[in-house]
Amino acid sequence: VEILEWCARKYGTRVIRxxxxxxxxxxxxxxxxxxxxxxxxSVREWTCPECGVYHDRDVNAAVNILAEAKCIMNRMEQAKDA
Incomplete structure (x- = not known):
């Protein structure tokens, strides 16, 4: 994680945990x-029992991680502006 954070600073971005x-x-x-x-x-693919959408486990996780990181960034920006 430290290397990833160092690289992010080097390129002018940041890591959101x-x-x-x-x-x-x-x-x-x-x-x-x-x-x-x-x-x-072992469950690599699944269909949501609620809405019926088919998911690849890893792609779905990546989409959720990105969305969560964006929410965290928004909260950080709102706190900074307050």
Whole structure:
């Protein structure tokens, strides 16, 4: 993480950390439904039981991580402006 943060500073950007236990692969990136059955790492693909959207585990997690990082950045900006 330190190397990643060093590289980010070098290129004028930053690293946003999300919570270690954020359920990125268990949360539907479309409707937000959390499906705990995907905790099993052998589950590589799943369909949301709430909205029916098909997910690749890793792509869905990446979408959720990006969205969470954007929320954290927005909160940081709002706190700075307050």
């Amino acid at each position: 999300i919570g270690r236990y954020y359920p990125s692969s268990q949360t539907c990136s479309v409707c937000g439904h959390v499906w705990p059955s995907t905790k099993d790492l």
